[in-house]
Amino acid sequence: MSPDVPRDEPTPAAAPDAQASGLDRRAADLVQRLLAVGIDGLGPFDGAAEVARAAREAHPTTESAVHAVVRQHSRLIAGNGFVTGLGGLLTLPVALPANVFAFHVLAVRAVAAVAELRGHDTSRPEVRSTVLLTLVGADATDVLKSAGLPTGGRLTGLLTSRVPRPVLMLVNKGVGFRIIARFGTQGLLRLPQRALPVVGGVVGAGVDTVMFRRIAKAAEHALPPRTPEQLA
Template sequence: MSSHEKSTASDAEEPSALERRSADLVTRLLKVGIDGLGPFDSAAKVAKAARADHPSTESAVHAVVRQHTKLVAGNGFVTGLGGLFTLPVSLPANVFGFHVLAVRAVAAIAELRGYDTTKPEVRSAVLLTLVGADATDVLKSAGLPTGGRLVGLVTSRVPRPVLMLVNKGVGFRLIAKFGTQGLLRLPQRALPVVGGAVGAGLDTVMFRRITKNAEKALPPLTGGAAQAVEGSA
């Protein structure tokens, strides 16, 4: 093989900048959003605290959603206060912070309903709730069944390379959405203070959409489904 052919083959194997960004984003969302970092509690710890304070699983789920709705609104408000001059810094911080909170909320809901968020399949399912209807396309691209709820994914033994494809697909879509959100929010968030109120409102609507999707896609594990999860561990 000539040096030119070797160089071409090496370039083909080298991940693109978009792939590296996607992988880094997914890694950070899972690490911070599910496992926690420093004072930012893990999803399992959030779920445990909610369970201790509420008599039923569903009341604990609702408490987690309420808690994180306030955090999301606060994040959107604070990062929008500075207006146009702070947007280059505040908007990326807002978008990342939003998705970290969304991941933790969904993962806490999953924990409360009997899922083990240390399992790769469950972690991928949590990520899929972030992209809404695009989850079907992500699953299809990875060669997985697209019908039914995400519970089908978490009760199966999915090869790690396939889960990596799922996570990569979510990462690609989130990065694309980051850009779209930035363009859509720019006019409304250009004004100081007003931008904060707009950011809080938009983030709250988006967050509730994600959690409603998660509550439907990840129902409480009972009977055979719970046994399947235990068997696949």
């Protein structure tokens, strides 16, 4: 009888639980960084409260200040130098390419500044989660439902609620999952920029601007001005 010949054993696939755990970590890391940089600021990158304060000082009404913040961030998002300007900050290891992460940092800061201008405290976890939810559009309702928070299609209920921290963590992580799924680790929507730096860059800037305007529109509905009774 011929001797047994050793055969190469196939490499076992990663266990589903391990894959899920890795995705959990990436989603949690992503939203933590978005909140920390976009709302709180980092180094020379002003946080949302500073942006709101500057807009309030420069404009006579709350809504004119809100529109100014949206215009300012539309220009920043359309610009080509943002990623380079932040340098090492955006090369931190996250679940998205640096240019996609930059877009979301700016969107978070703009929405959070709108929240501040309209009387909402962005240090509150419920407000921070609402800011994140504006990033995922129509998926926001599904995120809330999966966390056990049915909203009837509106996000405003979260602002005035006291939600347990573990539930808000589920909400935030759900946003992270959807951002990662939408853009992937390769940043597919940004590939034309790499292939055709001039034409692709113009197209990419236009796509980003349209996406940001949708987010800003969602923020207008999700973050209404606080009433005098709420401010009292």
